[in-house]
Amino acid sequence: MARIGYDIGGTNLAAGVLDDNNQLIAKTSLPFPRGKGIAAVIETCRTLFDSLLETASLSAEEITGVGVAVPGSVDPEKGVVIDAHNLGFHHTPLSALLEDALQKPIALINDADAAALAEHGVGSLSGTQTSVMITIGTGIGGGVILNGRLFRGGRGNGTEPGHMVLHNGGRHCTCGVDGCAETYCSATRLAKDGSALGYIGAKEVIDAAKAGNAQACELFRMFIDDLGSYLASIINLLDPERIAVGGGVCGAGEFLLNPLRKDAERKCFFETCPEIVIATAGNDAGIIGACLIAEK
Amino acid sequence: MARIGYDIGGTNLAAGVLDDNNQLIAKTSLPFPRGKGIAAVIETCRTLFDSLLETASLSAEEITGVGVAVPGSVDPEKGVVIDAHNLGFHHTPLSALLEDALQKPIALINDADAAALAEHGVGSLSGTQTSVMITIGTGIGGGVILNGRLFRGGRGNGTEPGHMVLHNGGRHCTCGVDGCAETYCSATRLAKDGSALGYIGAKEVIDAAKAGNAQACELFRMFIDDLGSYLASIINLLDPERIAVGGGVCGAGEFLLNPLRKDAERKCFFETCPEIVIATAGNDAGIIGACLIAEK
Numbered sequence: 001m002a003r004i005g006y007d008i009g010g011t012n013l014a015a016g017v018l019d020d021n022n023q024l025i026a027k028t029s030l031p032f033p034r035g036k037g038i039a040a041v042i043e044t045c046r047t048l049f050d051s052l053l054e055t056a057s058l059s060a061e062e063i064t065g066v067g068v069a070v071p072g073s074v075d076p077e078k079g080v081v082i083d084a085h086n087l088g089f090h091h092t093p094l095s096a097l098l099e100d101a102l103q104k105p106i107a108l109i110n111d112a113d114a115a116a117l118a119e120h121g122v123g124s125l126s127g128t129q130t131s132v133m134i135t136i137g138t139g140i141g142g143g144v145i146l147n148g149r150l151f152r153g154g155r156g157n158g159t160e161p162g163h164m165v166l167h168n169g170g171r172h173c174t175c176g177v178d179g180c181a182e183t184y185c186s187a188t189r190l191a192k193d194g195s196a197l198g199y200i201g202a203k204e205v206i207d208a209a210k211a212g213n214a215q216a217c218e219l220f221r222m223f224i225d226d227l228g229s230y231l232a233s234i235i236n237l238l239d240p241e242r243i244a245v246g247g248g249v250c251g252a253g254e255f256l257l258n259p260l261r262k263d264a265e266r267k268c269f270f271e272t273c274p275e276i277v278i279a280t281a282g283n284d285a286g287i288i289g290a291c292l293i294a295e296k
Numbered sequence: 297m298a299r300i301g302y303d304i305g306g307t308n309l310a311a312g313v314l315d316d317n318n319q320l321i322a323k324t325s326l327p328f329p330r331g332k333g334i335a336a337v338i339e340t341c342r343t344l345f346d347s348l349l350e351t352a353s354l355s356a357e358e359i360t361g362v363g364v365a366v367p368g369s370v371d372p373e374k375g376v377v378i379d380a381h382n383l384g385f386h387h388t389p390l391s392a393l394l395e396d397a398l399q400k401p402i403a404l405i406n407d408a409d410a411a412a413l414a415e416h417g418v419g420s421l422s423g424t425q426t427s428v429m430i431t432i433g434t435g436i437g438g439g440v441i442l443n444g445r446l447f448r449g450g451r452g453n454g455t456e457p458g459h460m461v462l463h464n465g466g467r468h469c470t471c472g473v474d475g476c477a478e479t480y481c482s483a484t485r486l487a488k489d490g491s492a493l494g495y496i497g498a499k500e501v502i503d504a505a506k507a508g509n510a511q512a513c514e515l516f517r518m519f520i521d522d523l524g525s526y527l528a529s530i531i532n533l534l535d536p537e538r539i540a541v542g543g544g545v546c547g548a549g550e551f552l553l554n555p556l557r558k559d560a561e562r563k564c565f566f567e568t569c570p571e572i573v574i575a576t577a578g579n580d581a582g583i584i585g586a587c588l589i590a591e592k
Contacts, residue, residue, distance in 0.1 A: 157567075160532040165563070179525065226464055237533065266472075270453045
């Protein structure tokens with residue numbers, strides 16, 4: 001038996017099959033049918049479903065359930081996407097529509113939560129009871145594992161760690177608040193500060209810092225100082241066993257991790273600092289996490 | 297049957313008796329025997345124990361267990377106070393010493409955790425599964441309720457919400473980090489900023505703001521802006537059902553609560569903001585929380 005997971009993004013709609021050993025045995029994707037309405041999205045999901053069965057040599061009967069990760073807020077009980085701006089979904093009854101098309105039980109999850117679940121299930125957070133996944137991208141996404149399970153927020157709204165305040169009154173965040181962690185710890189911050197020096201994108205800034213450019217080093221140092229304080233805030237509140245960081249900038253590996261660990265360790269209130277590691281589920285994290293919430 | 301709880305502070309050593317209906321039926325206190333060594337502390341606890349039994353007309357046999365709240369870090373499993381600077385306790389095997397003196401099972405708890413437990417057991421956080429208690433005093437203390445139980449940290453170190461970073465690189469905190477919430481949201485902050493205007497203590501600043509003094513109003517407005525962002529950080533990470541705030545400044549009641557709720561509501565990422573209420577267990581919270589962890 002196996003499960004299918006979708007990771008619906010504003011650019012790509014990816015899907016994959018997870019077997020009973022939590023191995024991703026097939027994956028595929030199609031462009032997200034932007035602006036073509038929900039029926040086109042369901043049709044794309046249907047096409048990917050058939051394609052995956054063929055690739056994995058499975059019959060529809062062998063799929064026990066389907067999970068769907070979306071970049072936005074979901075009501076998992078009702079199977080409704082409350083708000084996924086990039087997809088144009090607002091109070092969309094996605095579970096009912098997909099269940100109808102695929103004839104399988106559908107489970108919904110926020111994409112950052114899916115990434116955390118993937119790291120916990122098959123990646124860098126395996127075996128932890130209390131841990132946190134932070135994805136550093138255009139914004140900051142994240143998920144929290146408590147008591148060995150994904151924490152979906154005390155009121156079911158999920159977690160929005162990117163909107164913890166790191167510099168109260170500071171840079172303006174898209175959410176309307178000034179000083180959110182997202183405006184200081186995202187790749188966008190590095191890219192924005194770097195553009196003033198002529199760099200294009202976060203990677204160019206990091207590469208220049210690696211090459212020893214003094215101005216790029218200073219930008220990177222400030223970024224680490226902010227990211228370290230941000231992780232320390234989470235550590236001092238939750239005392240997690242481990243924190244995984246993911247996203248493009250983590251391609252920098254030890255060049256990022258080494259100063260980050262030192263910075264967070266200095267700011268951690270407890271005698272010892274939790275482990276800080278780089279996420280391992282990578283680009284497939286959304287698909288894997290979606291599969292992991294699907295009915296088994 | 298009943299339980300006894302101690303709240304050991306650097307000034308007073310308070311104790312009380314909780315009956316099976318979680319009613320505090322007796323309480324008393326003695327000065328903390330500062331600088332006289334651990335034997336004097338144990339002796340003081342013994343004296344309070346006998347005094348409480350007499351006041352509550354109970355025999356020693358009717359006491360099922362004893363809880364002890366201390367202002368510092370504890371290892372509840374080993375019964376050791378790791379570090380309670382104000383008491384002069386460092387790696388002190390308090391449980392074993394008290395068990396010897398009182399012949400009762402002893403349970404240890406951090407005082408901020410005890411306050412959260414008291415609010416959850418008999419106060420403003422009753423009935424919640426996920427909630428947070430923040431005590432605004434000289435510093436910021438706090439406790440987190442998850443799944444209807446006190447959360448003692450993912451690694452057992454407890455929670456230190458006062459050392460979440462609110463203004464990275466800002467005011468210097470006693471913990472060594474610059475910009476902790478404690479340096480912006482404590483009564484000490486109001487007192488410190490107020491002293492430049494000639495006010496003595498946080499209460500005088502608040503009273504002057506209430507009376508309409510423009511400078512005091514501005515200090516209070518900045519304090520609310522910081523406290524609101526701080527609560528929003530906790531809300532956006534944990535999505536709690538309710539947050540209780542306690543400590544002396546909460547004596548200001550609605551004058552504090554009303555702008556604080558508006559500010560946190562504006563900064564909350566979710567559609568609705570959790571309830572923000574004033575803690576009700578008051579000065580007895582430490583004693584009550586200590587009783588609540590005692591063996592029943």
